[in-house]
Amino acid sequence: MRSSIPAPLAAGALLLAACSSSGRPVEINPQDQMVGTRWNATLATPAGLAGVTQIKGTAWMAADPREPARTEASVEIRNAVPGGEHPWHVHVGQCGSNGQILGDAKAYSPLLVGGDGKASAMAELALALPRTGQYHINVHASRNNMGTIIACGNLAPPIR
Numbered sequence: 001m002r003s004s005i006p007a008p009l010a011a012g013a014l015l016l017a018a019c020s021s022s023g024r025p026v027e028i029n030p031q032d033q034m035v036g037t038r039w040n041a042t043l044a045t046p047a048g049l050a051g052v053t054q055i056k057g058t059a060w061m062a063a064d065p066r067e068p069a070r071t072e073a074s075v076e077i078r079n080a081v082p083g084g085e086h087p088w089h090v091h092v093g094q095c096g097s098n099g100q101i102l103g104d105a106k107a108y109s110p111l112l113v114g115g116d117g118k119a120s121a122m123a124e125l126a127l128a129l130p131r132t133g134q135y136h137i138n139v140h141a142s143r144n145n146m147g148t149i150i151a152c153g154n155l156a157p158p159i160r
Helices: 007-018
Strands: 038-044 056-063 071-078 088-092 119-125 135-142 145-155
Touching (some): 056 145, 071 135, 088 119
Antiparallel strands (some): 071 119, 088 135
């Protein structure tokens, strides 16, 4: 019997299942053939700051194509205050968990917001792309206010 669920809808359902908040770490079987190659996130301002700021963005991490023992991470934000400088990091765990920074904190150059409210940055981490676990990206208010997270997004693993 053939399924009546269109392929894009089925893929979306798989992605939602991968992003579930079951609290269990994501595990990727190294023997599985990967369809995607990046962990992806959609960033948004946490609910506690809603109304104060509404930053949106995207982020990802993937194996460095030039050096598989390294990981690249990227973040882009929009609707930020022009002229702002915001530290960002990939963290272990999910948004709000205060997990440790993945890799060396010095590898992450801050987001420098342009006059259009947009910023982007890349980091090269001296570690292989994680195949299991939970990760998220935090964008901090400033160097002097690292405790305030102005945008966060949970990284969904590559689709198998």
